[in-house]
Amino acid sequence: MTEAPPPSDNVRQFTVTEDDDGIRLDRWFKRNLPQVGFATVSRWARTGQIRVDGKRAKPEDRLEQGQTLRVPPGGDEPPAGPARKAAPRTRVLSPEQIAEAKAMVIRETPSAIVLNKPPGLATQGGSKTTKHVDGLLDAFVTGEKTPRPRLVHRLDKDTSGVLLIARTPGSAASFSKRFASRSARKVYWALVVGNPDLAEGVIDAPLAKQPGTGGEKMHIDEENGAAAKTRYRVVDNAGQRAAWVELEPLTGRTHQLRVHMAAIGHPIVGDGKYGGPDSFLTGAVSRKMHLHARRLIISEPKTGEGTGGKLDVTAELPPHFAMSMEVLGFDQSLSDASPMRDEAPERSGEEKKQAARRHFKQARKEARSPRRSRGDVVAPKAKKPAGKPAGKAAPKAAAKPAKSPANRARPAPKAPPKGTGGSRGRR
Template sequence: MINEDSVLTLDDFDEEIDGSSSDELLYERHRIVVDKGQTLIRIDKFLCDRLERVSRNQVQKAADAGFVKVNDVSVKSSYKVKPFDVITIFMTTPPVEFKVIPEDIPLDIVYEDDQLMIVNKPAGLVVHPGHGNYSGTLVNALAWYLQSDPNYDPNDARVGLVHRIDKDTSGLLVVAKTPEAKTDLALQFFNKTTKREYRALVWGDLTEDEGTIIGNLARNPKNRLQMAVFDDPEIGKHAVTHYKVLERFGYVSLVACRLETGRTHQIRVHMKHIGHVLFNDTRYGGNEVLRGTSYAKYKQFVENCFKICPRQALHALSLGFIHPTTKEELYFTSEMPADMSELLDKWRNYISNRNI
């Protein structure tokens, strides 16, 4: 017998996860007690056979992310289930009875046709409903805006957001209005043929003008609120970030980051990995004075900068892909948000005055 407190469909852990999941990280627990007569079997096959609407690939992704535990220890998908094992699964999806409620929330729509929309998300707006954020999200706003579209059901996973960005990251997102468009666009993201570029202000003066960061990403075992880079190819998901320095301000630098993959907190973690945490990234320690002088005047300047941009200084600047039906190559850009523009101007003035 298997004791299942509750069962939900496992989420896809490959995408950049918004604040509704990764920023809250309050996962529902699902407990399975293995029968005494159970023969040795891989845990991915075991769970796939016993959980409804869950594929083996989904279980493997959950295990890679550290969301599958046996006797309170995270295990790989190759783990062999034994009698009396207590399997605990952490989910990122809300309860199955949860429904998206349309809410009249303003949208900055950059482009729209009968197949898709491009939305410029402001910082602070959660993308998808989740624990602690069941309303007031971008998905709720889309449900309101598209409520007269008979083909768009906000509770149908076959339409809607194709990818996500973190709550406190601003910038461009693509929304599929039809199942065919979502399938096509999702495949482009999977095949890494989309073009995505970000702007980030990071701590420190980078040694190289440009470079590439390669490192598997998975949950930090010491802090489940964070992601971390792992050298072991068996841990986490392959991630690649290309960066180029655009401006240097002595103690901080403005960089362009081009994503080859789209993992949870990818830019934030990769930049920290090479010693350049994003400016004011509270989750990863960027809200401390990491470079500069010990003078009180400088520290006050940095504190004022934190107030101007009270979030990680990261903006999804551009997005390019092939239109799912017309096959036209589309490319969209967005302006730097006001808080980051003001922040950069403040650093420019600081450097200019310092060099006088």
């Protein structure tokens, strides 16, 4: 937030920064001017006192970096009643927790912190989960002006590998858009039971929550499931015992890779949830799940001079996965975890707007009923033959439609009584 420092009784001018790019106007106030309540923001917007680049704005409008926000004076009065103690911005972590968080870091940039998440550590907390990555992010808050890093995607608790953390709200919004648009490229390594008949392919099977599991388990649902696609490639195999595969999710459904591999008869080694007892190999192969987010390629937001561009990160295998690779005779150098699908060039914002306009115009054109243009020539009606063709009976007249009550003829007037002189009555 950038502000020119006028007196408090004058109109204030703010410039929307990169950190606030894309947020709602009411959220901007909550973040930058928390003393101004939502009711005040709504009243200012309704009466036109709030202006964005000189135009009226609504609380739900989204802001863009570089816009000028005009804020009227006032709204700084403290709320009535006893003052409430503000909640602390960060959690107090022990030295061991801080060291654990710092040990996971494999790359740091002005916009991101990239972790190599170990298996067994949840990404977020839950009703029975007290230790998780989100709870350790306070280790990266170095001062009052340092925003708390934010999660922008997740890995299952037993999945290891690359986990991207955004440093600021602005970079979080930027990364989230890239994940949502599928422009981010993720490649996983997995060990699966058996050896797929096809060395590579695409698994296209819709997924939905499995009834009776409380949403904890997914299953394939051809009728009501959400679209889910996974591209896979076999890197190497140990006969029919196991195979080392690369997986690239083309969609982002819960447990997608695990369900898809189990669906084609090759569950991920150690994934008892979807593979059952058959997912565990005998011998020295670990019973832990062997699914690892090996590589992530994503565009970084431009936060300053020399920033932006592609962020390409690779995470080393956890010890149990590396040991199983050795036991099965797999050489990690056989793969660099390159994405298997062609990368489409990322379009600019203006290109996306133009494409949306073209799509809208085409949709309207197709929705319109066909109309005859002014220059169309109407074909003349065929003339009826002068005489009836010989040997053919005249067509029967079409039955007349029944008259509606409104169209029925009125009854004829009654004849006048005798001796009345016609229609004239007595005088």
